[in-house]
Amino acid sequence: MTTATARRGPDWRRHASENGALVALIALVVVLAVLRPTFLTTQNLLNVGVQAAVVAVLAFGSTFVIVSSGIDLSVGSVAALSAMVGAWSSAEAGLPGPVALLLGLATGVVAGLVNGVLVAHGKLPAFIATLAMLSVARGLTLVVSQGSPVATPDAITFLGSNLTPHLPLPLIVMLVVFGLTALILNRTYAGRSMYVIGGNEEAARLSGINVKNQKLVVYALSGLFAAVAGMMLAGRLGSAGPQAAVGYELDAIAAVVIGGASLSGGVGRAFGTLVGALILAVLRNGLNQLQVNPFWQQVVIGVVIALAVLVDTLRRRSSR
Amino acid sequence: MSEPILELRGINKSFGPVHVLHDVDFAVHPGEVTALVGDNGAGKSTLVKSIAGIHPIDSGQVLFNGEEVHIHGPREAADLGIEVVYQDLALCDNLDIVQNMFLGRERGKLGLLDEADMEQAARKTLASLSVRTVKSVRTQVSSLSGGQRQTVAIAKSVLWDSKVVLLDEPTAALGVAQTRQVLDLVRRLAEQGLGVVLISHNMNDVFEVSDRIACLYLGRMAAELPTKDVTHGQVVELITAGRSGDLGIARPENATV
Numbered sequence: 001m002t003t004a005t006a007r008r009g010p011d012w013r014r015h016a017s018e019n020g021a022l023v024a025l026i027a028l029v030v031v032l033a034v035l036r037p038t039f040l041t042t043q044n045l046l047n048v049g050v051q052a053a054v055v056a057v058l059a060f061g062s063t064f065v066i067v068s069s070g071i072d073l074s075v076g077s078v079a080a081l082s083a084m085v086g087a088w089s090s091a092e093a094g095l096p097g098p099v100a101l102l103l104g105l106a107t108g109v110v111a112g113l114v115n116g117v118l119v120a121h122g123k124l125p126a127f128i129a130t131l132a133m134l135s136v137a138r139g140l141t142l143v144v145s146q147g148s149p150v151a152t153p154d155a156i157t158f159l160g161s162n163l164t165p166h167l168p169l170p171l172i173v174m175l176v177v178f179g180l181t182a183l184i185l186n187r188t189y190a191g192r193s194m195y196v197i198g199g200n201e202e203a204a205r206l207s208g209i210n211v212k213n214q215k216l217v218v219y220a221l222s223g224l225f226a227a228v229a230g231m232m233l234a235g236r237l238g239s240a241g242p243q244a245a246v247g248y249e250l251d252a253i254a255a256v257v258i259g260g261a262s263l264s265g266g267v268g269r270a271f272g273t274l275v276g277a278l279i280l281a282v283l284r285n286g287l288n289q290l291q292v293n294p295f296w297q298q299v300v301i302g303v304v305i306a307l308a309v310l311v312d313t314l315r316r317r318s319s320r
Numbered sequence: 321m322s323e324p325i326l327e328l329r330g331i332n333k334s335f336g337p338v339h340v341l342h343d344v345d346f347a348v349h350p351g352e353v354t355a356l357v358g359d360n361g362a363g364k365s366t367l368v369k370s371i372a373g374i375h376p377i378d379s380g381q382v383l384f385n386g387e388e389v390h391i392h393g394p395r396e397a398a399d400l401g402i403e404v405v406y407q408d409l410a411l412c413d414n415l416d417i418v419q420n421m422f423l424g425r426e427r428g429k430l431g432l433l434d435e436a437d438m439e440q441a442a443r444k445t446l447a448s449l450s451v452r453t454v455k456s457v458r459t460q461v462s463s464l465s466g467g468q469r470q471t472v473a474i475a476k477s478v479l480w481d482s483k484v485v486l487l488d489e490p491t492a493a494l495g496v497a498q499t500r501q502v503l504d505l506v507r508r509l510a511e512q513g514l515g516v517v518l519i520s521h522n523m524n525d526v527f528e529v530s531d532r533i534a535c536l537y538l539g540r541m542a543a544e545l546p547t548k549d550v551t552h553g554q555v556v557e558l559i560t561a562g563r564s565g566d567l568g569i570a571r572p573e574n575a576t577v
Contacts (some may be wrong), residue, residue: 011571164335188431188433195412195414196424200410200412200413204424205394207394207410207424207425208395208424266412266413
């Protein structure tokens with residue numbers, strides 16, 4: 001078919017723009033491997049993967065939101081609330097573990113839907129609506145937990161466990177969610193609508209796309225993914241903490257942006273986000289291995305985020 | 321003369337206290353280009369958006385193929401076979417030509433998109449309109465010229481086996497050669513049997529491609545005439561004064577907005 005040949009052009013360019021982040025990731029790994037031979041041990045790489053998993057799953061949800069030209073600041077709080085609801089309904093309310101897990105997931109979806117209703121129907125700027133949810137969800141987490149950690153049921157702890165010593169479940173969850181995100185963005189009507197809304201919302205409306213419903217779907221997905229990430233995090237620790245995942249929304253946004261998405265919407269891919277989350281995790285792990293002062297680590301990470309976006313912007317401009 | 325494919329009778333439309341369309345009658349015939357002219361604020365775009373279902377009408381009848389229809393949204397207009405090419409084109413710069421042509425109406429099964437099928441249909445449509453100016457249908461719209469973008473927007477409107485295409489100022493921002501291409505394309509749509517409505521401020525374009533001219537003046541239909549029966553000067557008078565000799569509104573000075 002001529003289809004394949006005709007598609008090669010744009011595909012090649014798309015890969016090149018994604019490879020920017022990928023090249024940076026590979027370079028980072030090589031440098032760390034040279035400086036610290038312990039970096040490349042299986043155990044450490046698995047650690048990096050597990051550390052990346054929580055942020056990556058949050059970031060996949062944020063990718064939907066950012067592609068459709070929104071922003072979700074609430075994912076860290078929603079992750080904590082979902083995990084807390086899951087843990088509480090088993091430990092305090094005595095529900096069976098799997099039910100508690102489903103309740104946790106439902107909590108994420110409901111929080112996302114509230115965000116979506118405020119943005120799509122209430123016409124609130126996404127920044128404000130999700131900022132409010134950031135506060136509300138964190139507050140509710142504290143209310144439910146009375147301020148102290150709650151032990152997670154087996155069903156949730158399982159999410160953070162190792163299947164075999166070399167097969168941590170969070171890694172698998174991350175890859176499954178990655179595949180799901182790529183499928184939704186590339187192959188489904190909902191995913192295409194996200195790119196249309198992010199590219200030109202007026203065109204989306206004029207072409208008959210139900211923009212309001214699509215936005216509900218976007219924020220609900222973000223909430224659902226946040227719940228998965230939150231329970232993965234709680235599962236690893238064996239308890240849901242009231243202060244879990246504070247500030248993770250910023251890591252998620254950073255991962256999406258490092259992965260090549262544009263905050264003005266319409267651009268972004270699942271693979272880019274995965275690479276972005278891995279870069280953040282590798283960087284944190286590497287700086288620890290190099291025994292860099294934790295105070296300075298934050299500075300370095302900030303500089304890397306700025307550099308990544310700067311380089312990306314410059315490259316895009318020169319390719320036009 | 322053929323039966324109109326689309327006919328409006330006594331359309332009224334207000335936005336709050338502003339009465340934009342007064343008892344407007346308007347007919348679109350298959351195989352013909354009808355130019356819709358009028359000064360800024362005469363109600364051209366409102367009329368088009370009313371037909372497209374974006375601004376629901378307050379009163380009046382819309383007949384499609386002789387039967388009364390009620391259009392409540394862009395999707396319903398599209399289902400009847402009425403397509404609109406908007407002034408700002410309503411394209412997505414971040415997507416390619418195929419993706420733009422299927423905007424909001426992607427093909428596929430079980431919620432999964434069928435890109436190959438869409439690409440083939442897009443290519444076929446462009447070929448049927450003798451469009452040769454675009455190299456690949458997978459080119460991003462952001463890298464196209466103004467004329468090419470207009471071409472994509474028009475091709476998008478005929479992809480759907482449409483019966484009526486409304487074009488809002490398709491040549492407004494184009495150079496001479498590109499205007500030529502777009503006007504040829506407009507003519508070709510009519511030759512394929514579609515009813516074409518062309519909104520334009522450019523008298524040369526109007527006289528070159530249209531079969532009929534409909535002139536709005538302050539929200540009223542001042543005249544609807546075959547192009548060959550009027551002169552340039554008469555149309556300009558109708559646009560600016562609502563009246564020219566025996567043509568137009570009887571007492572335009574009494575017309576109020």
